[in-house]
Amino acid sequence: MASILEQWGAEGSQAKVMAAQLLKRAEQISEQRGVEKVEALADLLKLVKAGRDGETREPSN
Numbered sequence: 112m113a114s115i116l117e118q119w120g121a122e123g124s125q126a127k128v129m130a131a132q133l134l135k136r137a138e139q140i141s142e143q144r145g146v147e148k149v150e151a152l153a154d155l156l157k158l159v160k161a162g163r164d165g166e167t168r169e170p171s172n
Contacts, residue, residue, distance in 0.1 A: 113126040114126070116159070133159070136151075139146075
């Protein structure tokens with residue numbers, strides 16, 4: 112996942128930290144909402160990409 116973040120403009124070490132944070136948050140969301148971790152991570156990545164592209168949107172509940 113760090114490689115995706117690097118493609119989106121994050122530097123190497125920053126991308127690794129961001130990837131770890133996103134994985135941890137996806138796990139939290141998965142437990143809180145009762146969804147698959149992959150689904151939670153996909154939503155987070157969409158949110159990060161939207162922010163990178165200058166878009167604004169609300170995260171999924």
